[in-house]
Amino acid sequence: MGKPTFAFVPRRLSGAVLLACLLAASSSALAQRMVAAADVLPGGALAARTDLLAPSGAPESLQALLARALEQDPQLQVSNALLGVTEERRAQARSRLAPVFSVQGSRGKSQEINFGKNVSGTTDQSSMALRWNLFNGGNDVAEFKGSTKDVAAAQQDVRRAREEIGERIGDAYAEILRHEELLPYSLERMKEAKRLLAQVQKANDLGKLADVDARQAQAAYLDAEVAHGQLLADLRAARDRMIVITGSELRPTVPVKLAPNLLAADAPMGSAGIVAAAQLRADAAQQRVVPWLSTISPRVDLEYSKLLSNRTIPATDPTELHGWQVTARWDLPLGGENQARRAEGLKRAEAAKAEADRVLRTVQSELATLPPRMRHSEEAIQQLDQQIAQYDELVRVGDLQFQAGRRSLTQLVQLFDSRFVAQQRRAEERLKLLTSRLRYLALRGDFLAAMGLSPD
Secondary structure (H helix, E strand, O other): OHHHHHHHHHHHHHHHHHHHHHHHHHHHHHHHHHHHHHHHOOOOHHHHHHHHHOOOOOOEOHHHHHHHHHHHOHHHHHHHHHHHHHHHHHHHHHHOOOOEEEEEEEEEEEEEEEOOEEEEEEEEEEEEEEEEEEEOOOHHHHHHHHHHHHHHHHHHHHHHHHHHHHHHHHHHHHHHHHHHHHHHHHHHHHHHHHHHHHHHHHHHHOOOOOHHHHHHHHHHHHHHHHHHHHHHHHHHHHHHHHHHHHOOOOOOEOOOOOOHHHHOOOOOOOOOHHHHHHHHHHHHHHHOOOOHHHHHOOEEEEEEEEEEEEOOEOOOOOOOOEEEEEEEEOOOOOOOHHHHHHHHHHHHHHHHHHHHHHHHHHHHHHHHHHHHHHHHHHHHHHHHHHHHHHHHHHHHHHHHHHHOOOOOHHHHHHHHHHHHHHHHHHHHHHHHHHHHHHHHHHHHOOHHHHOOOOOO
């Protein structure tokens, strides 16, 4: 019986020594982690990273940023260039309605036999002519009317490009605002986690709190540190994206303010560029459809000519000094080309009208969903403001109760985390509300007016 007892005692002693070594190692690692953590607290390396991310210069509103960066966007430059192309096409169509002036000159030499004699001839003649197509079945008039509508549609495409660019920049601006709103709350969370970690470590050294509490405080601090690092990375990415989108330097942001009268449900609604452009293109296609009688109508031309000079030797034929004539010519392809061309115009007009209806319905359907979403975000922000105020009080009271031993560390950490989650949700709802308002204004055709920008 003595041997088993003797053998058992060393095992208990060795287990106790091993447990003591593990606890000492854990305490040492925890202390080292606290020292390393100080490098990323405000005032340390993390604070320096925050300073590096901060843009320089005077604060710039979204309206001022759009006024500065909009004209540099390649999408707008493409739309302006295409508008110029459309205007030149209209000039070509208008030119077909005007007469054509031409000048002709001829000069040469010839050797002829006239009544058995060799005659050397010289040709030296010049003339001018004015030709005017009076009627060609209405095709030129239809093309001119259609090209005029095309120019109006291209102008709306320019407006559409300005709206899309502005909305894209506005969304990126709102994303930056969301991250910047969360930044002070994240820093405050890290500060509180650091203070709690130091407090728990001190209590653990005095034997008032268990090692598991120290590890939980360390885990809470690490969670706050990781979340703050992710927030900084997201903020840097959002700012870099804005620099790429605008093609210019980024300045400090300010909250976006929109005129309440433009967001009212009973506010006069304009027409978005995308809708107006589609409707004008449908009108252009309809203008190009000629009447059925034009497929069998003649082409009528007026021509006036005048001889400017004639030094032809010898002068053998009568020479016309000036004259005019009207000609009518029927071109009737037996394969039905004229009728097929008119049928093609009808189908193009039908397709353009259907496309305009599709665009209008798409815009109207999205417009119908935005007001309820905006109202929900407004209500959610108010509720989250109240919730965060309640969490502020709960955190204050919970901290006092924890110091008095009436609340556990787990409960206090949960309060810190719950408050930060509510702050994140509020920032998300503000982002949703702002982007929904910008989209609402764009679909109603009021975005450029809200930003103080000209539509063209």
